[in-house]
Amino acid sequence: MASDAQPFAVGAALLAGLIVGSFLNVVAYRVPRGRSINRPRSACPACNTTLTWWENVPVASWLLLHGRCRTCRAPISLRYPAVELGTGVAFAWVTWASHVSLASVGYCLLAATMIAIALIETGGARPPFGVAVVGTVLGLMAFGLAALWSGDARAFLGPLVGVAIGAVLLLVGRLVGQHAVDRADEDRSGPGFSWLLVAGCWFGGLPLAPLVAGGLTAAAGCMLVLSFEWSLARQRVGTLGGGASTTSMARTAGLTALLPVVVGVAMVVALGGQA
Numbered sequence: 210m211a212s213d214a215q216p217f218a219v220g221a222a223l224l225a226g227l228i229v230g231s232f233l234n235v236v237a238y239r240v241p242r243g244r245s246i247n248r249p250r251s252a253c254p255a256c257n258t259t260l261t262w263w264e265n266v267p268v269a270s271w272l273l274l275h276g277r278c279r280t281c282r283a284p285i286s287l288r289y290p291a292v293e294l295g296t297g298v299a300f301a302w303v304t305w306a307s308h309v310s311l312a313s314v315g316y317c318l319l320a321a322t323m324i325a326i327a328l329i330e331t332g333g334a335r336p337p338f339g340v341a342v343v344g345t346v347l348g349l350m351a352f353g354l355a356a357l358w359s360g361d362a363r364a365f366l367g368p369l370v371g372v373a374i375g376a377v378l379l380l381v382g383r384l385v386g387q388h389a390v391d392r393a394d395e396d397r398s399g400p401g402f403s404w405l406l407v408a409g410c411w412f413g414g415l416p417l418a419p420l421v422a423g424g425l426t427a428a429a430g431c432m433l434v435l436s437f438e439w440s441l442a443r444q445r446v447g448t449l450g451g452g453a454s455t456t457s458m459a460r461t462a463g464l465t466a467l468l469p470v471v472v473g474v475a476m477v478v479a480l481g482g483q484a
Contacts, residue, residue, distance in 0.1 A: 226300030315351030371413020
């Protein structure tokens with residue numbers, strides 16, 4: 210893309226990220242509770258007052274309301290604007306690093322999926338497998354369009370191979386992790402391995418250096434999640450308590466889902482945006 214249009218595209222990506230971040234907050238809150246992400250409209254969890262449109266403007270509404278509900282004055286978690294702003298910055302950063310191409314859309318979709326998975330896991334719930342599948346499929350579609358547009362099949366084949374590798378790691382992780390869970394009652398509040406699909410798609414489209422870094426990151430993430438599964442099984446077998454420590458470990462493991470995003474973007478930028 211022409212250099213004079215790049216600032217506009219990056220700004221548009223930032224705006225889109227703010228909006229998507231607001232949606233991810235809804236996903237992270239409602240999906241683990243089995244609620245629809247479409248209906249009903251957002252409401253204050255303290256007084257159940259339905260929010261107006263101007264109370265749902267990303268970041269700005271939180272600032273204008275001074276972080277409190279307009280009706281009951283209950284505090285609004287800082288997590289909401291933080292997720293919105295973080296997603297916006299991630300979209301802008303990825304768009305700039307990938308030279309504002311169709312591949313940028315794919316990376317933004319994958320980043321949003323990874324953030325959603327991390328938010329759900331840090332809340333102590335296991336993300337539905339469909340979240341990773343939908344995000345990965347949409348990412349692959351974007352990379353496929355990028356390959357058709359550029360005439361370079363590697364733009365699609367790389368992420369596709371990465372997804373295949375991620376699927377194998379996911380299967381191995383689940384088999385090993387299930388061995389620990391089988392020793393106790395199955396607990397679905399712990400972290401899963403679905404993020405490996407998204408990470409595989411993310412790193413599959415990058416050059417060799419970030420691909421190696423991504424592999425090491427995925428391995429570290431697997432070890433962290435597996436250690437959680439074993440610890441969880443031991444807790445459930447040996448004691449009826451441990452709820453606080455279990456939640457703490459779930460939040461720690463949930464942050465693992467963000468590692469591929471951080472490492473991937475950093476490596477792309479370090480290589481001068483050669484994605």
